[in-house]
Amino acid sequence: MPIRDRLQHGPVDGVRVGRFSRSINTTFVLYRWGDTLIDAGPPNQWKDVARFTAEKPPRQIILTHHHEDHAGNAARLAKKYDLTPFAPTEGQDKLSKGYAVPLIQRLIWGAPRPVKTASYPEDIRTDDGTRIVPVFTPGHAKDLHVLHIPEKGWLFSGDLYIARSIRYLRSDEDLPLLMSSIRKALTLDFDFIFCPHRGLVEDGKEMLRQKLANMVALCDQAQFLQREGKPLEEITTRLLGPEDAMSKFSRYNFSKRNLIAGALDVTDLSAT
Numbered sequence: 001m002p003i004r005d006r007l008q009h010g011p012v013d014g015v016r017v018g019r020f021s022r023s024i025n026t027t028f029v030l031y032r033w034g035d036t037l038i039d040a041g042p043p044n045q046w047k048d049v050a051r052f053t054a055e056k057p058p059r060q061i062i063l064t065h066h067h068e069d070h071a072g073n074a075a076r077l078a079k080k081y082d083l084t085p086f087a088p089t090e091g092q093d094k095l096s097k098g099y100a101v102p103l104i105q106r107l108i109w110g111a112p113r114p115v116k117t118a119s120y121p122e123d124i125r126t127d128d129g130t131r132i133v134p135v136f137t138p139g140h141a142k143d144l145h146v147l148h149i150p151e152k153g154w155l156f157s158g159d160l161y162i163a164r165s166i167r168y169l170r171s172d173e174d175l176p177l178l179m180s181s182i183r184k185a186l187t188l189d190f191d192f193i194f195c196p197h198r199g200l201v202e203d204g205k206e207m208l209r210q211k212l213a214n215m216v217a218l219c220d221q222a223q224f225l226q227r228e229g230k231p232l233e234e235i236t237t238r239l240l241g242p243e244d245a246m247s248k249f250s251r252y253n254f255s256k257r258n259l260i261a262g263a264l265d266v267t268d269l270s271a272t
């Protein structure tokens with residue numbers, strides 16, 4: 001594995017894997033803290049994930065949510081290391097029964113295998129005794145939890161952060177709920193983010209605050225144009241430009257118009 005694909009911050013190390021290496025949205029960072037693994041990585045990256053985890057066999061795996069890039073190898077890791085991954089209660093059904101993955105996501109990440117999980121225990125600790133506290137932050141997914149490390153002021157952000165400004169929304173994402181979850185996360189004490197797509201994020205709380213501010217500004221502009229009588233398509237093009245290949249290829253499952261439609265639904269425009 002090339003050295004450039006490895007990340008390190010304190011006791012945490014990670015590896016960036018992915019089929020297409022150009023964009024943060026098509027690569028995934030698998031983090032490990034001693035024998036604790038955060039998420040399981042995309043199924044089509046199993047070879048690299050297997051090599052990485054073999055260096056330090058995991059005692060526990062904590063899944064942030066059910067999406068295939070995060071939970072895709074959970075079944076194989078569970079079998080290999082004879083463990084039951086921890087997952088949000090809200091996602092356990094999907095994880096155990098499996099679910100349909102849209103074509104474009106299957107192309108980027110592969111298809112996940114069903115996996116039996118256990119709910120997060122009351123007390124989760126790393127091998128050096130540090131407490132990991134899952135915090136429910138739905139919106140991106142119905143089951144997303146971020147993992148807060150109060151003792152260190154760190155946040156494993158699942159898919160809550162990813163970027164300071166967003167230009168697309170999945171059709172199953174709930175923008176008002178996502179924004180209220182960001183507000184909830186901002187009440188936690190942290191300054192460093194471990195993002196599974198962006199990587200290590202210094203000044204993480206400020207970055208997340210800026211993401212919320214950018215979302216609020218977008219909602220504000222979209223709602224202004226709506227009051228002027230502009231239709232959804234026109235508002236989308238004006239604020240985010242025309243839909244591109246990503247939107248079209250995903251059949252608008254991942255699109256700019258989803259984001260604007262969500263922005264028109266947001267009623268809480270507070271930036272904190």
Ligand SMILES: [Zn+2]
Pocket residue numbers: 065067070140141159
């Ligand atoms: Zn996700």
